[in-house]
Amino acid sequence: MHRSDRLPIGEVARRTGLSVSAIRFYEERELVTADRNSGGQRRFLRSDIRRLSFIQIAQQLGFSITQIGSLLKDLPENRTPTKRDWTRISKVFRKDLDARIATLERLRDRLDGCIGCGCLSLNNCALYNPDDSASRHGAGARFVLGDQPDV
Amino acid sequence: MHRSDRLPIGEVARRTGLSVSAIRFYEERELVTADRNSGGQRRFLRSDIRRLSFIQIAQQLGFSITQIGSLLKDLPENRTPTKRDWTRISKVFRKDLDARIATLERLRDRLDGCIGCGCLSLNNCALYNPDDSASRHGAGARFVLGDQPDV
DNA sequence: CTAATTGCTCAAGTTAAGTTGAGGTCAAGA
DNA sequence: TCTTGACCTCAACTTAACTTGAGCAATTAG
DSSP, rough: OOOOOBHHHHHHHHHTOHHHHHEEEHHHHHSSEEEEESSSSSEEETTHHHHHHHHHHHHTOOOOOOHHHHHHHSSGOOOOOOOHHHHHHHHHHHHHHHHHHHHHHHHHHHHHHHSSHHHHHOOOOOTTOSSSSOOOOOOOOOOTTTOOOOO | OOOOOBBBBHHHHHHHHHHHHHHHHHHTOOOOEEEEESSEEBBBOOOHOOOOOOOOHHHHHOOOOHHHHHHHHTTTTOOOOOOHHHHHHHHHHHHHHHHHHHHHHHHHHHHHHTSSSSGGGSSTTTTTOSSSSOOOOSOSSOOTHHHHHOO
């Protein structure tokens, strides 16, 4: 039994539901730190379980590990989130969620305005929006549905 | 001037706002087809502009090229979407958007129920939801916030 | 003590949706 | 004809968030 409070990675994995490789990956990305025992194996603190759980929640809410890393680094002394921190940060999450919902709703409204319009041949399609598209990771096209630049 | 209705790829790129490489990529993925002239260069039909515009809109609405490919392949004779097709398909889009919005709203509600709850140490966190997470492309963790399996 | 388990590092693979570059060809206008 | 500029193919690179595998070391239960 591990009755010290230095947990090996497998234990942390079991307790958080994360995979061992994911935890190592988070350590590499500096979302968590672990010190090593004499044999060079990682030993985590109990509080790291909470920290990793926080990461999971934030991910479920759609945040990237880069963003999560920033959130965690902004905590005083880079500590693991406390209840007070959580209250504050969850409001950030809430704002972001609201924004994403609003974006989708705008998209839906534009779509509605477009369903019967035969857009596919029009120049002034309501779905022509260079801004707030899902904006994944490419450059993103600038005109849509036959809308042409200067031709 | 190109007064035939076989458009070279650069022209199609200008008219759709897509990059040349993106169009080639779509061809490779069979979202569009182009035949070749004597010199081996692609020549597109005017209707391909509409087809590519459709692809862009569907992408803005959050559909993957795989999904879009399916939609296009389901069209009779794999034709380019007409107004009638658009009306039908846009309803599919609408449904999907609605579902995504609903998912985010559920997430927001769960978050609200969790903001003041000090969850970070609880076992029955409202944010513990194995299902409808943003579900990107990994296996996805199964328990959250210190919620433990059978320990 | 020893076998089984767990852990370690490092490199490479995965998916999505393209982009970038090298090296070479084609087409169009002067 | 000659020279741009547009086009061609193919391979490799990009980001995100990990996973998988190889080859080897440490721990632990019996």
